Amino acid sequence: MLTAKQHELLRFIQVRLEQTGISPSFEEMKEALDLKSKSGVHRLISALEERGFIRRLANRARALEVIKTPEEAVLTSRSAPVAANDRAPAKPSRVGAPAPANDVLDIPLHGRIAAGAPIEALEGQSSLQVPAALLGPGEHYALEVSGDSMIEAGIFDGDYALVRRTDTARDGEIVVALVDNEEATLKYLRRVNGKICLDPANGAYEAQLYEPAQVAVQGKLAGLLRRYH
Known part of the structure; x- marks a missing residue:
């Protein structure tokens, strides 16, 4: 379950990625969520990362990838249980993935x-x-x-x-x-x-x-x- 601010930030990142292919800066996220400092953005990013909603892309400045949305998480939790041996390898959703560096x-x-x-x-x-x-x-x-x-x-x-x-x-x-x-x-x-x-x-x-x-x-x-x- 995400807090209101976590959900708001996740949605902001997803929309920006879909529009531009580049994740927003911490300053832009701070202003969009009306936070007083970037440390609040860092905490929200870390929380979303720990819960598996986003991940940071290595070797690329301010690059984030949305792996799943809250709606997808709800659908997953409502799915019928699957035996551990029958589970297929998880494939991250590429919702709004940043454009490749060679674009x-x-x-x-x-x-x-x-x-x-x-x-x-x-x-x-x-x-x-x-x-x-x-x-x-x-x-x-x-x-x-x-x-x-x-x-x-x-x-x-x-x-x-x-x-x-x-x-x-x-x-x-x-x-x-x-x-x-x-x-x-x-x-x-x-x-x-x-x-x-x-x-x-x-x-x-x-x-x-x-x-x-x-x-x-x-x-x-x-x-x-x-x-x-």
Whole structure:
């Protein structure tokens, strides 16, 4: 018998796996269940694991697999007893199993983005194949990086920035910022005295300061792809 919170968490994990193929983070689980700390999530995960409802997948970050649901557990308990010698080996249910690590997804490729001075935003569109393991939940797109203003953050000219689409971001996050509704740039976001500061990661460049109305967040950096020639 599961507690209400255990059942709620199990259902949340199952739905997220069915939607995205990737289990939610502990922070997402904490917020979904309105818990005060991640330690509460750890206790719920451990309880579900001990009861055989989920299992952790080895060598994969934040990877959980739903083995059975409470409904399946009830059906099992109501089944007629079977002699021990007649039992077939148990096969775990693969409800909402995460996508294999070698799965590849096509995401939109919106041209080049400046990692220096802003350039024209989202020019053209094609697609880029990306390993599913590099992407978390949400909608993503890719941009080819142009310039060297983010090299100290490990982002180089010619890299592909994998961006999770969102219109909000916290200070210190690397974002795709649309300036004056026509130019886009990849920078650290910072708020200073009521203004928006877009910080480079290269000492040769200066920060760019704008009024809040001039800047719209178009997404947050989720990962990078680099091709070696």
